[in-house]
Amino acid sequence: MRAHAVPATLRRLARDPVWLALVVAIFVALGLFVAYPLVKVLLTSVRDGDAWTLEHYRIVAERKLYRNALVNSVAVGAIVGVVGTALGYLIAFVVTRTEVPAKRTLHLVSVLPIISPPFVTAVSILLLFGFNGLLTRHVPWLADSSIYGFRGVVLSQLLTFTPIAYLSLRGVLQSIDTTLEDASFNLGASRWQTFTRVTLPLSLPGIAGAFLVVFIESLADFGNPLVLAGAAFPMLATQAYLEITGSFDLARGAALAVVLLLPSLSAFAIQRYYLARRRYVTITGKPALATSRLVGARTKWLLYAGVLLFALVVAVFYAVIVVGATTRVWGTDYTPTLEHFVYVFQVGFDAVKDTLVIAVVSTPLSGVLGMLIAFAVVRGRFPGKGLMELGAILNFAVPGTVVGIGYILAFNAPPLLLTGTLAILVAAFVFRYMPVGIQSGIAVLRQIDPAIEEAARNLGANSLTTFRKVTLPLVAPAFFSALVYAFVRAMTAISAAIFLVSASWNLMTVQILSQVGSGRLGVAAAFSVVLIAIVVVAIAAIGAFVERMGGERARMRI
Amino acid sequence: MKDLRLVALRKEFAGRDRDGRRTLAVADVSLEVDKGQLVTLLGPSGCGKTTLLRMIAGFEEPSAGQIWFGARRIDDEPPHMRDTAMVFQSYAIFPHLDVFENVAFGLRLRRVAARALRERVERVLELTGLEALAARQPHQLSGGQQQRVALARCLVMEPRLLLFDEPLSNLDAKLREQMRVEIRELQQRVGITTVYVTHDQAEAMSISDLIVVMNAGVVEQIGTPSAIYGAPANRFVADFIGRANFVSVDVLDEHRVRLAGMPLAVRPHGRRAGERATLVLRPEAIAVDAERGALAGTVRRAMFLGSLVEYLVEVPSVGPLVVDHPNPVAGRLLRAGERAWLTPVAGVGTLLE
Numbered sequence: 001m002r003a004h005a006v007p008a009t010l011r012r013l014a015r016d017p018v019w020l021a022l023v024v025a026i027f028v029a030l031g032l033f034v035a036y037p038l039v040k041v042l043l044t045s046v047r048d049g050d051a052w053t054l055e056h057y058r059i060v061a062e063r064k065l066y067r068n069a070l071v072n073s074v075a076v077g078a079i080v081g082v083v084g085t086a087l088g089y090l091i092a093f094v095v096t097r098t099e100v101p102a103k104r105t106l107h108l109v110s111v112l113p114i115i116s117p118p119f120v121t122a123v124s125i126l127l128l129f130g131f132n133g134l135l136t137r138h139v140p141w142l143a144d145s146s147i148y149g150f151r152g153v154v155l156s157q158l159l160t161f162t163p164i165a166y167l168s169l170r171g172v173l174q175s176i177d178t179t180l181e182d183a184s185f186n187l188g189a190s191r192w193q194t195f196t197r198v199t200l201p202l203s204l205p206g207i208a209g210a211f212l213v214v215f216i217e218s219l220a221d222f223g224n225p226l227v228l229a230g231a232a233f234p235m236l237a238t239q240a241y242l243e244i245t246g247s248f249d250l251a252r253g254a255a256l257a258v259v260l261l262l263p264s265l266s267a268f269a270i271q272r273y274y275l276a277r278r279r280y281v282t283i284t285g286k287p288a289l290a291t292s293r294l295v296g297a298r299t300k301w302l303l304y305a306g307v308l309l310f311a312l313v314v315a316v317f318y319a320v321i322v323v324g325a326t327t328r329v330w331g332t333d334y335t336p337t338l339e340h341f342v343y344v345f346q347v348g349f350d351a352v353k354d355t356l357v358i359a360v361v362s363t364p365l366s367g368v369l370g371m372l373i374a375f376a377v378v379r380g381r382f383p384g385k386g387l388m389e390l391g392a393i394l395n396f397a398v399p400g401t402v403v404g405i406g407y408i409l410a411f412n413a414p415p416l417l418l419t420g421t422l423a424i425l426v427a428a429f430v431f432r433y434m435p436v437g438i439q440s441g442i443a444v445l446r447q448i449d450p451a452i453e454e455a456a457r458n459l460g461a462n463s464l465t466t467f468r469k470v471t472l473p474l475v476a477p478a479f480f481s482a483l484v485y486a487f488v489r490a491m492t493a494i495s496a497a498i499f500l501v502s503a504s505w506n507l508m509t510v511q512i513l514s515q516v517g518s519g520r521l522g523v524a525a526a527f528s529v530v531l532i533a534i535v536v537v538a539i540a541a542i543g544a545f546v547e548r549m550g551g552e553r554a555r556m557r558i
Numbered sequence: 559m560k561d562l563r564l565v566a567l568r569k570e571f572a573g574r575d576r577d578g579r580r581t582l583a584v585a586d587v588s589l590e591v592d593k594g595q596l597v598t599l600l601g602p603s604g605c606g607k608t609t610l611l612r613m614i615a616g617f618e619e620p621s622a623g624q625i626w627f628g629a630r631r632i633d634d635e636p637p638h639m640r641d642t643a644m645v646f647q648s649y650a651i652f653p654h655l656d657v658f659e660n661v662a663f664g665l666r667l668r669r670v671a672a673r674a675l676r677e678r679v680e681r682v683l684e685l686t687g688l689e690a691l692a693a694r695q696p697h698q699l700s701g702g703q704q705q706r707v708a709l710a711r712c713l714v715m716e717p718r719l720l721l722f723d724e725p726l727s728n729l730d731a732k733l734r735e736q737m738r739v740e741i742r743e744l745q746q747r748v749g750i751t752t753v754y755v756t757h758d759q760a761e762a763m764s765i766s767d768l769i770v771v772m773n774a775g776v777v778e779q780i781g782t783p784s785a786i787y788g789a790p791a792n793r794f795v796a797d798f799i800g801r802a803n804f805v806s807v808d809v810l811d812e813h814r815v816r817l818a819g820m821p822l823a824v825r826p827h828g829r830r831a832g833e834r835a836t837l838v839l840r841p842e843a844i845a846v847d848a849e850r851g852a853l854a855g856t857v858r859r860a861m862f863l864g865s866l867v868e869y870l871v872e873v874p875s876v877g878p879l880v881v882d883h884p885n886p887v888a889g890r891l892l893r894a895g896e897r898a899w900l901t902p903v904a905g906v907g908t909l910l911e
Contacts, residue, residue, distance in 0.1 A: 182617055183650035185637040187664030187715060194638075197663070201654045293617070293637070 018464045023382050026373055030391040032416075033431045037406025038398065041261075044409055045254035056255035069234040070259060073219055076150065076235070077263070080157045081215040085207060087158070087310060088165025088214075094307045096173040097292040098300045109311040112318060114163045115539065116532045117492040117509050119223025121159040123516060123524050124317040125152055126227065127324045130521075132331025134320075148230030156224040159314060161217050165210040172206030173199075178292045191294055199294065209275045212267040219264055220399030222495035223509070227516050236260040237401040237495060244405060244499070254409070257402040268397030324525035340526035348511055348527065355508045356534070358422065359490035362429040366486040370434040371479055374441030375471060379450065389438075396435035400495025403432060408499050420502040428496050433489040437482025444478040445471070484542050491535050559628055561593040561751045562614075562719060567623035569609050569775075583609040585775040586623065591768065596745055596752040598762040601772035602798070607755045608723055610772075614753060615721055616640050627718055643712030644721040647728070649704045651696040657707055658683070658692040664715045682714040685744065702733050709741065713748060720745065720752040726761065738765050759799050763787065771795050787840075789825060789908050796838045796910070803839040803879045807909075808832070815909065818876050820852055823904040828911070836910045841868065841882040843903045848892060851899025855879070857892045867891060871898050 045056055060066045091110055095103055113121060128135050129147035136147075147155075176199065184194040225235040236256060244253035295303065328335040344352065370392075376382075377389045395403060407428055411418035418424040452470060461469060472479065494509040501510050508531050515524040569584040584606040591597050599607035612618040614625060616637030625633040632640050643664075652660050658679060665675045683689045686706045696704065705725060712720055725741070726734045742765040745752050756762050762769050763783040771778045771786060771794075779791040790796035793804065807815035807822070809829045814821050815837060822837075829835050845851065846869060855873035867886040872878050881900060892898055 177648065177650065179646050179648050179650040180652060182615075182637070183644070183646055183652070183711075184663070185617075186615055186642060186644045186721075187711065188638050188641075188667045189664075190638055193667055197667075198652060202652075 016462070018462055019380065019382075022372065022464075023376060023380065023388075026369075026376060026388060026392075027384070029369075030388065030431075033427050034391050034395055037403065037410040038394075040409040041254045041257050041402060041406045044251055045258050047251065056251045057258075059252065060255050060259060065234055066239065066256065066259075069236045069239045069256070072150070072229075072233055073236040073260070074263060076153055076157065077215045077218040079154055080161060080218040081211045083154075084158050084162040084214045084218075085165045085169075085211045087162045088167075088210060089169050089203070089207060090303060091162075091166045091307050091310065092169035092173050094300075094303050095170055097178075097294050098304065100300065100304045106307060106311050109314050110166055110307075111163045112314055113160050114167070115488050115492075115535045116318075117223065117494060117512065117528065118160050118221060119156070119227055119494065119509075119513070120321060120528045120532070121317050122152070122156040122224045122227035123324070123512070123521065123528060124320045125156050126516065127320050127330055127521055127525070128317075134331075137331065146230075148228060149233040152228035152230075153224055153233070153235070156228055157218050157221060159317060160221070160224065161214045162310070164217060165214050168210045168213060169203070169206055172203050172210075176202045178294075181292060181294055185293070191296060191299075195294060205275050209271055212271045212275070216264050216267050216397055216399075219260065219267075220401065220495060222401055222498065223513060226513060237399060240401050240405065241498065244408075250405075250409065253405055257399075257405045260399050261402050264397050264399055321525045321528050324521055325529045326526075327522060330521050340522040341530070343523050344526045344530055348508075348523070351506045351508050351511045351527075352530065354505050355491060355531075358425050358429065358505070358507070359487055361422070362426045362433075362490050363483055363487040365426065366430040366434045367437055367479055367483045369430060370437030370482050370486075371441050371472065371475060373434070374438045374445055374475075377438075378442055378445040389442075392438050393435035395432045400432065400493070400497075401499075403428060404496035404499030407496070419500070420504060422505055424500050425497060425505055425507075428500055429486070429490045429493060432493070432496060433486045434482075436485045437478070440478040440481060441475055444475045448474050480542060480545075484539055487538055487542070488535055491531060491538075560590040560626075561595075561628060562589070562591040562753070563624075563626040564589040564610075564614075565624040565626070567610065567613060567625065568621045569606070569613060569618060570621045582775050584613070587770075587772075587777050589770060589777075589780065591751055591753070593751055594746075594749040595767040596742070596754060596765060597768040597770060598766040599753065599755045599770050599772060600759060600762040600798075601757065601778075603757055604774075605772040606775040607757075607770075607772050611644075611721055611723055611753060611755045614719070615642050615644050640719075641715075641717050642719040642721055643715045643717035644723065645705075645708045645712055645725045647724045649708040649725075649728075651699075651704050651707055651711075653696050655696075656692070657688060657694050657696070657699070660696070660707055661688075661710045661714050663711065678714055682710045685713065685747075686710040701729050702737060705729065705737060709744070713744070713750075716748075717750060720750045722752065722754040722756075724755055724757065726756070726758075734761070741765065763799070771798065773798075788906070790838060791911070793836070793910055796908070801841050801880055803841065803844075804910075805837045805839055805876055805879075807835055807837045809835050809909070813905075815907075817902065818853055818873070822902055822907065824907040824909055825905065827909040829909055838908045838910060839879070839902055840906070841880045842884070843906045844879060844881045845901040845903065846871070846881045846883050846892070847899045847901070848890070848896070849899065851901040853900045853902075855898050855900060857894050857896050857898050859894055860892060862886065862891070869898065871900060873900065 046052055046054060048055060091106070094100060095107060125147060127133060129152070130136065133147070180198055180202070181194050184198045189197060220237060222237045222241070225238045226241075229235050229238060237260060240253045240256035240260060243249045243256060324330055325340055326336050326338065327333075328337045328339070373388065373392045377385060377392070407424060408419060410416065411424055418427070448471070452474075492509060493507075494513065497507050498510055498513070501507055508527050512524045512527045512531075515521070515527065564587055566586045566588055567584060568586050569582075571581040571583055587610060589597070599610055601607050609618055613620050613633075616635065620633055623633070624631055627641075652663065655663065661679045661682060662675055665678060670678070680689065683692055686709055688703070688706050688710055691699065691703060696707070699707065708725070722741070726737055729737060738761055754765065766783055768780065769783055769786050770780050773794050779786055779795045786795060787799055790799060790802075796802040796804070805817060807817045809815055809831050810821060811831050813823055813826050815824055815835065816822070817837065824837060853873050853876065855871040857869055858872050858878065859870040861868045865884065867883045869881045869883060869892060870878055871881055879900065
C-alpha cells in the first residue's frame with residue numbers, strides 16, 4: 001500500500017509540469033539559501049583543517065568571556081521577554097478593551113519602533129544617557145552612572161521589541177469574544193474574577209507565544225548590543241561577529257553561532273508545535289455589539305496612564321533622534337544645523353542608494369516567492385510538503401548573525417562566489433523576510449474554498465494561470481502586507497547584512513552603526529531620520545497602491 | 559407582586575439617525591411578568607428586543623426607566639450582582655474549560671463547597687442529558703450539546719431570572735424544534751421566570767406564556783400566543799405572526815361587517831357603523847369548496863404542503879386571498895385556473911383599529 005502511495009503523488013506531479021518545476025525550484029532554492037548555509041555553519045564549527053574536532057566548543061564552554069556572553073544574552077532575552085510581553089499586553093488590553101481618547105495615535109506611536117531600524121532607540125539612548133548625553137550632563141545623579149551594559153541593552157530592547165508583543169497580543173485579545181466576558185459577569189463574576197478566570201487564561205497561549213517571539217528577537221538582536229553592551233558585558237550575537245571580523249576566527253564564530261542557534265530554535269519549536277495547538281479559536285454567532293465592561297473607570301485611567309507613559313517615552317526617544325540630527329555637536333554645541341543631512345546626501349549617498357536598490361529588488365521577489373510557497377504548501381500534494389514549509393519559515397527563527405556567518409561561509413568560493421555582490425544581500429533578505437508573508441499567505445489560502453480554484457482548472461486554466469488569475473487576486477491583501485514587511489525589514493536589517501556588505505554594496509543601517517562607532521552621533525541620527533522617512537513614504541505608497549488595486553477589483557466585479 | 563417589572567424602559571444610543579434624532583433602540587417599554595412565566599420578546603431584527611434583554615441582564619444601561627425584580631429595583635446594579643442567568647446566541651462556552659468546569663463556573667465564584675458543588679453540577683448535567691460528556695472539551699461538542707451546556711450553566715445557578723438571546727438560531731431546523739420543546743419542559747420543571755428573545759414567530763408561539771411583539775423599539779402588542787394570533791392589535795402584528803389576508807370591509811354594527819356585498823360576523827370591535835375598515839382573515843378561517851360558497855374566485859396557485867393545501871384564490875372586487883384546505887388527501891385538489899368557492903368562517907375575523 002505505502003509503496004504505492006508515493007509514486008501516485010509523484011505521478012500526479014509529473015502530469016502537471018508547471019507544478020513539478022515549481023516544487024523542484026522551491027526545494028532547490030530553499031536547500032541552497034536556507035539549509036546549505038546552516039549546514040556550513042555546523043560543519044565549520046566542528047572542523048579543524050581536515051580533521052573533525054570539538055575543540056571550538058570546548059573553548060566556548062571554558063572561557064569566561066563566552067560563558068558570560070551566553071548567560072548575558074539569555075538573561076537579557078528573558079527579562080526583555082517578560083517585561084516586553086507585560087507591557088505589550090497592557091497596551092493591547094487598553095486598545096482592545098477600553099474606550100479611551102487618542103487610541104489611533106497611541107497605536108501609531110507604539111508601532112513606530114517596528115518600522116525603524118531596531119537600534120535607533122540605542123542611538124537615542126546614547127544621546128540622552130551617553131558620555132555626552134543630555135541627561136548625563138544635566139541631571140546630577142546620572143552623571144556618574146554608565147548606560148553601557150545590561151541596563152542600556154534592556155532599556156533599548158524593551159522599546160524596540162515591546163511593539164512586536166503588542167501587535168501579536170492585540171490580535172489575541174481581539175479574537176477573544178467579549179460575549180465570554182459577558183457570560184462570566186452574568187454568572188456572578190466580578191471584573192477582577194472575570195479577568196483572572198476568563199480573559200487571562202484565554203490569552204495565555206498568546207502571551208506565551210509573544211514572550212517567545214520577543215525572546216527570539218532579543219537573543220538575535222545585534223544592533224542594540226553592538227551600540228550599548230560595551231566590552232564589560234559581552235553578548236552572543238556581537239561576540240560571534242567580533243570573532244569573525246576582529247580575529248578572523250571563522251570556526252569559533254561558527255561555534256558561537258551554533259550556541260546562539262540552540263535557544264532560538266527551541267523557543268521556535270515550542271511556539272510552533274506546542275502553543276499553536278493551544279490557541280482558542282472562538283466562533284461567534286454575531287459580531288459582539290457590546291463594548292467590554294472589563295475595567296471600571298478608575299482602573300481604566302490607571303492603565304491608560306501606563307500606556308501613555310510608554311508612548312510618551314517612545315515619542316521622546318524619536319524626537320531626540322530628530323533633534324540630534326539637526327544639532328551641530330551633541331553635548332557641546334547645540335546650534336541647529338543641517339550639515340549632518342548634507343553629509344548623508346553627499347558622502348553617504350551611495351549607502352542610501354544601495355539600500356534602496358537592495359530593498360526594491362528583494363521586496364517583490366520575497367513577496368512572490370512567499371506566495372508561491374504558501375500556495376504550494378496549502379494546495380499542493382507532493383512528498384516533503386511539511387519539510388518545505390519548515391524550510392521556508394526556519395530562517396525566521398535563525399538569528400541574523402547565524403545567517404550572515406552561514407552566507408559568508410557558503411558563498412565565498414566558486415561555483416557560488418557571491419560575496420561582495422548585490423545577489424548575496426538580496427538572497428539573504430528574500431529568504432530571511434519571506435516567512436511572515438508565507439505564514440499570512442497560508443492563513444488566507446486556507447480560508448479560500450478550493451472549489452474556486454477547481455472551477456478555474458475545470459475551465460481550462462493550468463496551475464500557474466490559476467494561481468495568477470484566481471488565487472493571487474484573492475490573496476492580494478496578504479500579499480501586500482508581506483511586501484510592506486519585506487520592504488521594512490530590508491531597509492532596517494543589520495544582523496545578517498553586516499557580514500555581507502562590501503565596498504560596492506553598502507547599507508544605511510551599517511553606516512549608522514559605523515558612525516556611532518566613530519562617535520558621530522549627529523550623522524547617525526540624520527541617517528536614521530532619512531531611513532525612517534523613506535520607510536514611511538514607502539508604506540504610504542504601497543498602501544495607496546493596494547487601495548487602487550482594491551478599487552479596480554471592485555469595479556471589475558460590477 | 560409581579561416577579562419582573564419593566565417601567566417605561568428606554569435606550570438611546572449615541573449615534574444619530576438621518577433626521578438628526580438620537581437612535582432610539584427601545585422606546586418606553588413597560589412589562590409585567592408573573593413568577594414562573596416564560597415571556598418572549600418577538601420581532602424582526604433591529605427591533606430592540608436584544609437591547610431590552612441586555613438591559614435586564616445589565617449589559618446595557620437604560621437611558622430612562624426602571625427594572626424591578628419583585629420588590630428590588632436592580633437597574634443600577636452591575637451585571638454580576640443581578641442573579642440572572644443568560645443563554646447567549648453564541649452560547650459563550652468558555653473554550654478553556656471542560657463541560658463540568660463550564661457548568662461549575664458560577665458556583666465556584668460563590669465558593670460553594672466542593673461536595674455540594676459536585677452534587678449540584680451533576681444533578682443539572684443529568685437534567686440536561688450531559689452526564690456522559692462532563693469531561694469533554696467544548697470543541698468536541700456538537701451545536702446541540704453546546705446549547706445544553708449553556709443552559710446547564712444557567713440552571714445550576716438557580717437564578718431568579720433566566721434569559722435567552724436567540725438561543726436556537728445556530729441549530730438546524732430539526733434540532734431547533736427538539737430543543738425548544740426541551741427548553742420549555744425544563745423551564746416549567748424548574749419554574750424560573752424566563753425572558754426569551756427570538757425572531758422566529760413559530761418558536762415564540764410554541765413555548766411562550768406571554769409574547770411581547772416589538773417593532774422599531776416599540777411594543778406593538780403583549781398577549782398570550784392565542785390572543786396575539788387570534789386578535790392581532792394592528793397590521794404589523796397580524797402580518798408578522800402567521801399568515802394573514804387583509805380585506806377592506808364596511809362596518810355594519812359592532813359584530814358584523816359587509817364583505818363583497820355579504821354580511822359576515824366578526825369579533826366584537828369598537829368601530830362605528832358605516833366606516834371602512836380592514837379585516838384580518840387567517841387562511842384557515844376561510845373554507846374552500848369546488849361547488850358552493852359565499853365568494854366565487856379563480857385558483858391562481860396551489861401548493862401541496864402535506865397536512866394541507868395552500869391555495870391562492872383571486873376573488874373579484876376583494877383581491878387575492880390565501881386559503882388553507884386541511885387534510886387534502888381526502889378530497890380532490892383544485893388546480894390553477896379552476897373555479898373555487900370561498901366561505902369565511904363566521905366570528906373569527908378581527909377588525910384592525
